[in-house]
Amino acid sequence: MQFRDLKQQYQMLKNDIDNAMIEVATNCNFINGQQVKDLEQELAEYVGVKHCVTCANGTDALTMAMMAWGIKAGDAVFVPDFTFFSSGEIVSHAGATPVFVDVNMDTFNISTESLELTVKQVVADGKLVPKAVVAVDLFGLPADFNAIRKIANKYGLLVLEDGAQGFGGNIDGKMACSFGDISTTSFFPAKPLGCYGDGGAVFTDDDNTAQLLESIRVHGKGKMKYDNVRIGLNSRLDTIQAAILSVKLKAFRDYELANINNAAVQYTAALAGIVKTPVIPEGFYSSWAQYTIQLANKETRDNLQAALKQQGIPSMVYYPKPMHLQEAFNESAVTIGMLDNTVKLCDTVLSLPMHPYLKDKDVEKVVGVIKKHL
Numbered sequence: 001m002q003f004r005d006l007k008q009q010y011q012m013l014k015n016d017i018d019n020a021m022i023e024v025a026t027n028c029n030f031i032n033g034q035q036v037k038d039l040e041q042e043l044a045e046y047v048g049v050k051h052c053v054t055c056a057n058g059t060d061a062l063t064m065a066m067m068a069w070g071i072k073a074g075d076a077v078f079v080p081d082f083t084f085f086s087s088g089e090i091v092s093h094a095g096a097t098p099v100f101v102d103v104n105m106d107t108f109n110i111s112t113e114s115l116e117l118t119v120k121q122v123v124a125d126g127k128l129v130p131k132a133v134v135a136v137d138l139f140g141l142p143a144d145f146n147a148i149r150k151i152a153n154k155y156g157l158l159v160l161e162d163g164a165q166g167f168g169g170n171i172d173g174k175m176a177c178s179f180g181d182i183s184t185t186s187f188f189p190a191k192p193l194g195c196y197g198d199g200g201a202v203f204t205d206d207d208n209t210a211q212l213l214e215s216i217r218v219h220g221k222g223k224m225k226y227d228n229v230r231i232g233l234n235s236r237l238d239t240i241q242a243a244i245l246s247v248k249l250k251a252f253r254d255y256e257l258a259n260i261n262n263a264a265v266q267y268t269a270a271l272a273g274i275v276k277t278p279v280i281p282e283g284f285y286s287s288w289a290q291y292t293i294q295l296a297n298k299e300t301r302d303n304l305q306a307a308l309k310q311q312g313i314p315s316m317v318y319y320p321k322p323m324h325l326q327e328a329f330n331e332s333a334v335t336i337g338m339l340d341n342t343v344k345l346c347d348t349v350l351s352l353p354m355h356p357y358l359k360d361k362d363v364e365k366v367v368g369v370i371k372k373h374l
């Protein structure tokens with residue numbers, strides 16, 4: 001059994017993907033080909049925002065947001081303690097201070113109560129300027145953007161939606177990657193929508209921001225590539241990746257999202273009452289980057305993982321370490337409030353095999369091993 005079965009996906013889409021790749025090789029339009037522009041339009045329409053600027057990976061997408069907003073030393077950026085390293089790394093990279101915020105035990109996403117308490121504390125301390133919040137759509141579930149937006153408005157924060165895992169999810173029909181002042185995603189192969197290497201995208205409704213992002217993406221270009229008006233990056237999405245993504249986006253919309261939600265329903269029905277299953281709040285729709293259960297304690301979790309492994313079932317611990325305990329942040333980050341939920345989750349979470357091609361019998365096998373073991 002595969003944790004995320006990309007081989008099977010390729011077999012399903014082989015004809016179209018092969019043709020897409022061959023077309024790029026034949027035309028040799030490897031950089032900035034028409035496929036990149038077409039994909040950006042498709043993605044913007046799907047997400048329901050005005051602008052999509054593709055780039056080299058999901059971390060660059062976040063970095064470009066920091067650059068577009070001019071986030072700098074002395075700024076506080078609020079980041080969930082339970083997420084992939086990138087979400088905070090880009091803040092330190094900009095010279096600003098990541099301030100970690102605890103998450104909700106049900107949704108794994110940033111706790112809006114903790115966020116407001118933490119922001120208040122930073123304001124009271126008066127050392128840093130509260131600038132932005134990075135709201136991560138962890139494991140495919142959009143963060144609670146209605147509540148986040150209220151807090152952001154109250155304290156004058158920009159909202160950066162890190163939708164690296166959230167692409168395809170929605171809240172009451174409004175799509176993930178449309179909630180931030182800037183939103184980003186990643187096309188790393190194992191993400192909900194992945195390419196065949198690294199890739200990413202930035203989304204915004206703001207015309208000026210979009211223009212800035214396009215400039216930042218290519219060495220801070222002005223009127224053209226050899227007119228440089230700011231310090232930028234070289235962070236483009238390859239034409240070949242755009243061509244592959246167009247094919248995969250169609251499958252993603254047509255059936256993959258529905259299939260993966262079907263697999264989640266099956267897992268939850270079979271595991272309810274045995275382990276803590278993921279909670280999807282009313283009106284929310286997840287794209288299931290991960291299906292993550294919670295066990296009673298670390299020992300139970302580690303033993304279950306070993307039992308699954310023995311039966312040939314891969315599982316993963318996302319994430320084993322809170323952001324605030326990462327050595328890399330020793331110098332640059334600030335921890336204010338309680339981060340107890342994150343500390344607990346790092347010991348108790350386990351992500352199970354999950355992808356759109358998971359069969360009923362795969363789910364039954366995983367559930368069978370879990371039931372027998374516990």
Ligand SMILES: *Cc1c(COP(=O)(O)O)cnc(C)c1O
Binds near residue numbers: 087187199
């Ligand atoms: C994967 C991921 C990223 C980074 O994306 P890359 O394309 O690997 O750079 C950022 N944030 C989160 C939450 C992620 O899961």
